[in-house]
Amino acid sequence: MFQRLEDLEVYQLAEQLADDIWEIALAWDLFAKDTVGKQIVRAADSISVNLSEGYGRYSFKENIQFCYYARGSLLETKNWVRRSQRRTLIESEVCESLQERIEVVGKKLNAFINSMKKQASRPKNQ
Helix, strand or coil, X not given: CCCCHHHCHHHHHHHHHHHHHHHXXXXXXXXXXXXXXXXXXXXXXXXXXXXXXXXXXXXXXXXXXXXXXXXHHHHHHHHHHHHHHHCCCCXXXXXXXXXXXXXHHHHHHHHHHHHHHHHHHCCCCC
């Protein structure tokens, strides 16, 4: 059964993570926004954006490829969260909370990829 992209839990979690990172970066000074802020926001936004682009593709293979891009953006976001904490832009508790949420998105994304791989390997008449 075809499901709307917006109904996928992994997509919802990715969007919420990106929105929360946006709110955090808005409070930073101009230098931090211009350097780390732009990078972390772009990386976080790219997770759900790549999920969207893949979901609109014709084949499972293409969708999976964009999910791999989303996973790369997720790991980039994880790195920027750590960098932000080390540069005292976010508190340790905020860093830990974001890292935990990143791990959840990663697990959901891997499960989504695996489910598509299973669907792609089924014979077409099933």
